[in-house]
Amino acid sequence: MPRTTDITLPDLTGKRALVTGASDGIGFQITRRLAGAGAEIVMPVRNRDKGEAAAKRIRAEVPGARLDIRSMDLSSLASIDALVDKLTDDGRPIHVMINNAGVMTPPSRQTTTDGFELQLGTNHLGHFRLVTGLLPLLRDGHAQVTSQLSLAANYNAVNWDDMNWEKRYDGAKAYSSSKIALGLFALELQRRSDAGAWGIRSNLSHPGISPTNLLSAQPHMGRNQDTTSVKIIRLLSRRGILLGTPESAAMPALLAATSPDARGGHLYGPRGPMRLGGAPAEQKMYSRLTDAADAQRVWELSERLTRTTTS
Numbered sequence: 001m002p003r004t005t006d007i008t009l010p011d012l013t014g015k016r017a018l019v020t021g022a023s024d025g026i027g028f029q030i031t032r033r034l035a036g037a038g039a040e041i042v043m044p045v046r047n048r049d050k051g052e053a054a055a056k057r058i059r060a061e062v063p064g065a066r067l068d069i070r071s072m073d074l075s076s077l078a079s080i081d082a083l084v085d086k087l088t089d090d091g092r093p094i095h096v097m098i099n100n101a102g103v104m105t106p107p108s109r110q111t112t113t114d115g116f117e118l119q120l121g122t123n124h125l126g127h128f129r130l131v132t133g134l135l136p137l138l139r140d141g142h143a144q145v146t147s148q149l150s151l152a153a154n155y156n157a158v159n160w161d162d163m164n165w166e167k168r169y170d171g172a173k174a175y176s177s178s179k180i181a182l183g184l185f186a187l188e189l190q191r192r193s194d195a196g197a198w199g200i201r202s203n204l205s206h207p208g209i210s211p212t213n214l215l216s217a218q219p220h221m222g223r224n225q226d227t228t229s230v231k232i233i234r235l236l237s238r239r240g241i242l243l244g245t246p247e248s249a250a251m252p253a254l255l256a257a258t259s260p261d262a263r264g265g266h267l268y269g270p271r272g273p274m275r276l277g278g279a280p281a282e283q284k285m286y287s288r289l290t291d292a293a294d295a296q297r298v299w300e301l302s303e304r305l306t307r308t309t310t311s
Contacts, residue, residue, distance in 0.1 A: 007251055007280060009258050013038035016094050016141065017257075018134075020044055020074060020127065021101030023054040026148070026207050029250035030098055032058050035065040037258070039096065044072035044083055044130075074101055074126030075112035077306060084133035093141030094134060096257050099127040099182070100148040109169035116305070117164040119171075123178035128185055128302045132310045135198075142199040146257040147186040149206045149267075151276075153179040154286040158298070163305070180288045181298050188295035190265040201264035204289075205256040207249035208270040208278070252280040 017034050021027035022043040031041050035058055045051030048071055055067045070086065073079040087094075102123040112121035131138070131145065138145060156176035159165065165174045189202040248270070256268040263282070267289075271281040289295075303310060 007255055007259075009033060009037040009254060010260065011038055012096070012258065015039045015096060016042065016092055017096035017098070018042040018044065018094055019098045019100055020130070023047070023051045026246055026250050026253070027098075027100040028054055028058075029246050030100060030253055031067070032061065033250065033254055034096070034258075035062045035067065040066035040068060042068045042070055042087070042094075044070045044074075046071075046073045072130075073113075074130070075114075075118065075122045077114050077126075077129055080126060080129045081133065084130065087134060087137060092137070094137045094143050095141040097131070097134070097138060097143055097145045098148065098253050098257050099131065099146070099186075100253060101126075102148070102150075102179075105171035105175050107171065109165055109171075109174075111164075114306075115164075117166075117169075117174060117178075119174050119178040120163055120165075120181070123175075124181040124185065125302060125306055127182060129306050129308060131185075131189065132308055135200075135310070138200050139198045143201070144257050144262070145186070145189065145200055145202045146205050146253050147182050147202070148253055149183050149204055149286075150175075150179045151206060151209065152176040153183050153206070153288060155288075156180075157288065158184070158294070160297075163301070180286075181302075183286065183289045184295040184298040185302065187265055187289060187292075188299045191292065191295065192299075193264070201262075203256045203262060203264050204267040205253040205280075206267070206269040207252060208276045209249075248278070255280040 012034060017039045019027055019031050019041055022031040023045050031043060034041050043051055051069045055069055058067060059065045070083055072083040103119055106118055110118040112118055114121060116125055152175055156173045158180050159177045183204055186202050186204055193200040193202060252268040252270060256262045262268065267283050267285050268280055269283045270276065270278040
């Protein structure tokens with residue numbers, strides 16, 4: 001497998017994009033490439049200093065990069081609503097949105113400020129609230145909305161009977177459940193866009209496996225040192241064995257969100273062995289995401305949990 005892969009992005013001059021998780025890892029690489037293609041990027045960040053540092057790095061590589069750093073915590077509905085209100089007041093259409101941010105397998109069950117299990121609340125419900133709040137701006141921009149999944153979304157299942165994992169917490173299964181829920185929501189968004197002529201194209205991407213900070217030390221989540229998994233991933237990535245790099249792992253989302261040939265309701269990921277790395281391409285939909293009734297159920301359940309009205 002080639003050590004690096006690349007795609008050519010279309011000219012995005014005059015387009016406004018929003019990328020969650022833009023200050024680190026794959027999100028940083030996505031933002032860097034969008035900026036290089038001429039887009040203005042809204043960067044919602046929980047840590048303002050980290051966001052400013054990321055923007056400085058991008059501007060050093062892309063002189064004149066247009067980066068709009070905004071404060072937002074995906075684990076807080078109030079924080080999400082505050083950003084939605086500000087962007088709505090701006091009144092500017094959003095043309096590209098990439099739901100990339102996430103948390104992964106805290107060692108013990110944790111909750112968001114609203115009482116949701118942390119992975120459900122951040123990976124899925126936070127993005128649900130953000131996307132539905134921005135629907136008017138996304139419709140105005142005929143937006144391409146890409147939601148970043150994981151290989152984990154093809155394993156386990158949505159924990160319908162205990163979405164908040166209050167009975168028996170399993171970090172890996174809770175992670176899978178949150179990513180499957182996000183994928184089902186994204187596909188239901190495409191169905192509703194088609195039915196209502198919203199002009200939004202919603203699809204999915206997954207990055208394969210690359211050395212990001214998802215499994216590294218996260219003291220605020222109770223993980224005080226890097227996991228063995230991330231150490232192995234870093235080693236294999238450095239040696240070009242099967243896995244991708246943060247740069248190559250960004251490509252499926254960029255392809256899904258910017259290519260005129262990318263289709264709504266479809267999945268994009270690396271096409272290398274076991275889909276762990278390699279050049280991006282359309283892929284077979286994960287079996288956990290094929291049931292339209294499940295997608296509608298996730299949407300309606302998310303409305304109830306977050307007390308959101310979308311219709």
